Amino acid sequence: MSLAAGEGAWGLEGDGYRDHGMGTPTDWIGMGNDTMATIENVFAVIQGAEEPDSCITSTDVTIALIHCRVKGNHRDAWTFGAADPNSGTAAMIELAQRFSVLQKQGWRPRRTIIFCSWDAEEYGLTGSTEWVEENREMLSTRAVAYLNVDVSVVGPGLLPSTTPQLDELLLETIKLVQDPDNSSQTVYDAWVKSNVSPTIGRLGNGGSDYAAFVQHVGIPSTNMAFGEAPWTLTGPGYPVYHSLYDDFVWMEKFADPGFRRHVAAASIWGIMALRLADEEIIPFDYMSYTTELEAYTKVVEKAVKGTPVSCSPLYNSIKALKRAATKVDSERKDIQRELSSKQLSKDSIKIRGLND
Secondary structure: OOOOOOOOOOOOHHHOOOOOOOOOHHHHOOOOOOOOOOOOOEEEEEOOOOEOOOEEEOOOOEEEOOOEEEEEEEOOOOOOOOOOOHHHHHHHHHHHHHHHHHHHOOOOOOEEEEEEEEOOOOOOOHHHHHHHHHOHHHHHHHEEEEEEOOOOEOOOOEEEEEOHHHHHHHHHHHOOOEOOOOOOOEHHHHHHHOOOOOOOEOOOOOOOOHHHHHHHHOOOEEEEEEOOOOEEOOEEOOOOOOOOOOOHHHHHHHHOOOOHHHHHHHHHHHHHHHHHHHOOOOOOOOHHHHHHHHHHHHHHHHHOOOOOOOOHHHHHHHHHHHHHHHHHHHHHHHHHHHHHOOOOOOOOHHHHHHHO
């Protein structure tokens, strides 16, 4: 597609797009207004059965939860927002419906689950950040994890990101979900076979609503999407990012014909949520965290080579963390054996002590 200067040729006629005669981008300079508005976050809570201790008032969004598991997506968009954020919103609504069916069958999670629909994400992550700041003390002591999906689908191929203690849970989950583009394999199979290096990304930037959970409070978190990342260091990853063409036509024709990738995104999200909410022992693996920290420290060590800066304190701290992680992993295996042999009840204080 070419764009001639002075023409409004901003579409592909044969693919459902057309010239709207809107002129060149330079014609838009200065179009806008400053408006004061009230934003509203929306929450839905499934109270835990065995570790609930929870209450929520929607007026002040005041929450006191023990071992809650939070999942979220923002709902504000630059334009039509079929990909950003409505593909994620659609996955979250699908997941909420699935959980509703389970509830009608008598299911309740062990731990409380909170669905969060964030407002004003495009205005500096405002909705989620304000809520995290307001509930910082509660979240830092009681939240188990935050599972974020912003853009869930813009094309083929999974791009997952996590904090390291959730790596193993993610890998185990995508081995269970059918590849939306090839029913003879799993999402994991497609991921490892892809031309893109099958690596799990990290959540170090402020790209979506996980930022406040990770950077302000240190909550284990995830984010994922099918297709290219919403943005990269060199610019937008997919062609309609934050544009007028992020609409249903583009999604249906190009990003996800048949909407099977949406189903896969909801499935991955849901399985991870169920395991974090229902398993007696929270499925964290801190051994991968020590490996990650060691790799980061080597990068720092190389950067400060020839200066008085020493990385020895960092290495000593990582070794201490590794010893603690090894001990926790051993305790987890012992408790799992006791649970399997019925030597330990599911509500044992021993389990709660390990999880805490």
